[in-house]
Amino acid sequence: MNSYQDYFGQFGGRYAAEVLRTPLDELEAAYRSAIADPAFRAEFDRVAATYTGRPTPLMHAANLSAACGGAQIHVKLEGLANTGAHKINHVVGQCLLAKRMGKKRVIAETGAGQHGLATAAMCAKLGLPCQVYMGAVDMRRQKPNVFWMELFGAEVTQVDSGSRTLKDAVNEALRDWAGSFADTYYVIGSALGPSPYPAMVREFQTVVGREVQSQCRAAGFEPDALIACVGGGSNSLGMFAPFLEAERPELIGVEAGGRALAPGQHASRMSGHGVPAIAHGYKSLFLTTGDGQIAETHSVSAGLDYPGVGPQLAELGRTGRVQFTTASDAEALDAVRRFARGEGIVMALESAHAGAVALAEARRRPPDQHLVVNMSGRGDKDLFILARELDPARWREFLEREAASLAPAAEAEVRS
Amino acid sequence: MSGQGKGRIMTHLVASFPSWEASLEVGRGLVDGGAAYLEVQFPFSDPTADGPHIQVACDEALAAGFTQERGFALVEALRARTDVPIAVMSYANPIFQNGVGRFVQRCRDAGAGAIIAPDLPPDYDEGLYAAGKAAGVAVIPVVVPSTLPERLRMVVTGADTDWVYAALRKGITGSYTEIGEDNLAFLRRIGELGGKPMAGFGIRSPEQVAALAPYVDYVVVGTWFVELLRRERGADPRTLMAEAMAKLSAQGS
Numbered sequence: 001m002n003s004y005q006d007y008f009g010q011f012g013g014r015y016a017a018e019v020l021r022t023p024l025d026e027l028e029a030a031y032r033s034a035i036a037d038p039a040f041r042a043e044f045d046r047v048a049a050t051y052t053g054r055p056t057p058l059m060h061a062a063n064l065s066a067a068c069g070g071a072q073i074h075v076k077l078e079g080l081a082n083t084g085a086h087k088i089n090h091v092v093g094q095c096l097l098a099k100r101m102g103k104k105r106v107i108a109e110t111g112a113g114q115h116g117l118a119t120a121a122m123c124a125k126l127g128l129p130c131q132v133y134m135g136a137v138d139m140r141r142q143k144p145n146v147f148w149m150e151l152f153g154a155e156v157t158q159v160d161s162g163s164r165t166l167k168d169a170v171n172e173a174l175r176d177w178a179g180s181f182a183d184t185y186y187v188i189g190s191a192l193g194p195s196p197y198p199a200m201v202r203e204f205q206t207v208v209g210r211e212v213q214s215q216c217r218a219a220g221f222e223p224d225a226l227i228a229c230v231g232g233g234s235n236s237l238g239m240f241a242p243f244l245e246a247e248r249p250e251l252i253g254v255e256a257g258g259r260a261l262a263p264g265q266h267a268s269r270m271s272g273h274g275v276p277a278i279a280h281g282y283k284s285l286f287l288t289t290g291d292g293q294i295a296e297t298h299s300v301s302a303g304l305d306y307p308g309v310g311p312q313l314a315e316l317g318r319t320g321r322v323q324f325t326t327a328s329d330a331e332a333l334d335a336v337r338r339f340a341r342g343e344g345i346v347m348a349l350e351s352a353h354a355g356a357v358a359l360a361e362a363r364r365r366p367p368d369q370h371l372v373v374n375m376s377g378r379g380d381k382d383l384f385i386l387a388r389e390l391d392p393a394r395w396r397e398f399l400e401r402e403a404a405s406l407a408p409a410a411e412a413e414v415r416s
Numbered sequence: 417m418s419g420q421g422k423g424r425i426m427t428h429l430v431a432s433f434p435s436w437e438a439s440l441e442v443g444r445g446l447v448d449g450g451a452a453y454l455e456v457q458f459p460f461s462d463p464t465a466d467g468p469h470i471q472v473a474c475d476e477a478l479a480a481g482f483t484q485e486r487g488f489a490l491v492e493a494l495r496a497r498t499d500v501p502i503a504v505m506s507y508a509n510p511i512f513q514n515g516v517g518r519f520v521q522r523c524r525d526a527g528a529g530a531i532i533a534p535d536l537p538p539d540y541d542e543g544l545y546a547a548g549k550a551a552g553v554a555v556i557p558v559v560v561p562s563t564l565p566e567r568l569r570m571v572v573t574g575a576d577t578d579w580v581y582a583a584l585r586k587g588i589t590g591s592y593t594e595i596g597e598d599n600l601a602f603l604r605r606i607g608e609l610g611g612k613p614m615a616g617f618g619i620r621s622p623e624q625v626a627a628l629a630p631y632v633d634y635v636v637v638g639t640w641f642v643e644l645l646r647r648e649r650g651a652d653p654r655t656l657m658a659e660a661m662a663k664l665s666a667q668g669s
Contacts, residue, residue, distance in 0.1 A: 013540050014540055015508050015535045015536065015537075015540045016535060016537070016540075017464060017465035017534040017535050017537075017558070018534070018537055018557075018558045018559055018560050018563055018571075018583075019465065019560045019562065019583065021537065021562075021563065021567070022562045022563065022564060025564075161468060161471045161472065161475065162461065162462065162471070162475060167462060168462075170464075171462055171463070171464050171471070174464045175464065175465075175467070178465070181562075275513065276512075276513075277509050277512065277513055278508040278509045278512050278513075278535070278536075278542075279462050279507075279508070279509050280462065280464065281464070281535070283512075286509075288509070288513060290513075291483050291484055291510075292460070292484055292509050292510030292511075292513045292514065293460065293461040293478060293509075293510070294461040294462050294509070
């Protein structure tokens with residue numbers, strides 16, 4: 001596969017306002033030169049080994065596999081990467097590119113906060129000022145990540161427009177970039193947006209799939225199916241990419257089934273609900289109102305409730321190379337608990353959607369089959385959501401005690 | 417060059433903001449006050465190329481029940497009441513999703529002579545330019561000072577209309593009479609390519625209108641009217657817009 005594509009079938013493109021055209025053209029040229037430069041790749045690999053924490057382990061979930069009584073489940077523990085999710089991979093690549101391009105400032109949008117967190121961390125490491133746009137709703141449900149981003153020295157800007165979630169943060173970041181591109185690099189958070197972003201993010205994430213390939217080989221099996229959750233598509237494409245041109249393994253993308261597959265209650269674009277649409281600079285499958293507007297969505301996980309899917313995944317869904325399914329809010333929460341109890345790992349709510357499908361697939365397949373599920377993120381960031389869902393009474397008691405113990409003087413001290 | 421020094425003003429309104437009926441009154445008031453062109457923006461949920469004022473206006477218009485058909489009905493109603501040219505401004509998806517040809521046809525039938533689509537540039541236009549040509553509706557390209565020379569030539573000379581929508585660099589300083597050499601050089605380049613610029617940069621005073629007027633065919637005033645409407649919630653929209661518009665063109669004509 002080439003390292004750059006503008007379109008993937010009919011999807012993709014650069015449907016950007018003219019003010020973004022020059023920076024996107026410039027970015028394409030810089031990316032194509034960097035990705036072809038062995039020195040740039042070597043620097044990416046060096047940071048991956050010494051900072052990101054690569055390779056991340058591939059773990060056999062022996063207990064859950066036995067409990068399911070079917071196929072073997074293996075978990076790619078991508079959430080063990082520094083800052084807790086796969087996002088760090090494309091952030092390292094893009095921030096090194098920003099440096100190479102001589103940019104003096106970095107901006108990013110974030111949904112769950114994992115992309116913003118990774119960007120803030122890498123900017124701290126590289127000494128670049130960083131501003132992260134985040135919807136007000138996401139800031140509320142992912143408060144711990146806001147705290148960490150600020151600890152890394154990033155400025156987190158609350159977005160109050162529209163649905164106040166990821167898509168609105170994307171809009172705000174694009175607005176910033178339109179006026180600031182001369183000295184500013186926009187680190188996009190998934191394999192979407194105007195070209196060259198979808199191809200670039202996929203390339204930087206492909207390291208995950210390459211590791212899976214060699215780790216499966218080292219463990220002595222060929223995977224029968226790879227399973228990953230799909231928000232925009234960065235973790236799934238990263239894991240799937242090295243396998244796309246082969247016929248096997250099966251590739252399964254899991255979208256947010258939310259509360260129900262009714263309008264506004266889910267974020268499943270690939271299960272027949274999405275339609276070809278153009279927004280945020282690219283053409284793909286989006287959830288829309290039918291009258292041309294982008295629709296509201298819902299998921300318990302902030303990282304999966306974006307209304308559009310990355311253009312390459314939309315095309316892979318059309319060709320059938322990637323199959324799509326959904327997991328509901330409740331199934332994801334249940335999977336978090338099962339992987340915690342059974343295997344001693346805490347999946348992020350996003351990744352737990354894939355975990356839920358892995359458990360279901362394992363049950364209906366024979367024991368000699370091998371499934372690899374990507375734990376794209378670890379669940380530390382979801383403590384407040386999980387505790388509220390799984391243990392509300394004791395959690396409330398704890399929070400009240402904590403709040404009461406925060407005297408005004410102590411609060412002032414923490415903030416100074 | 418045609419239109420030089422005329423100080424003609426192209427004004428902007430968001431369809432169905434603050435309501436469908438009020439947006440009709442806004443359009444009539446702008447024309448009462450001397451607007452020479454109406455740009456009717458169809459609200460979109462994700463207006464990436466607009467600032468926060470327009471985004472909020474779009475959100476409110478959508479909450480107030482805007483649909484594409486209501487938008488075309490507004491254009492029709494304005495067409496029946498004024499003679500000034502009308503352009504429909506829309507983001508890509510509302511144009512694309514139910515068929516580019518259909519959207520262009522509906523614009524023409526409603527009486528709009530032009531379409532401005534900021535995120536459907538000539539090389540990613542989904543057939544909009546060809547559909548406009550076939551239907552006799554001008555598709556006006558958008559350019560900015562950072563557009564590189566080769567691309568500027570392609571965009572300006574490739575379009576079937578001489579009109580060019582130029583979004584100038586903001587940051588007009590001091591007495592609001594300084595346009596800035598980079599903006600002027602940009603407008604000159606458009607003129608040399610045979611383009612007739614309609615241009616703005618967040619204009620909010622008659623001095624700014626007067627300063628820009630000599631260099632463009634239409635001075636574009638957009639956000640300022642939306643800001644006024646958001647601030648003066650209780651006012652009669654037609655009177656409010658007529659007075660604001662008249663004040664704006666006082667020194668420009």
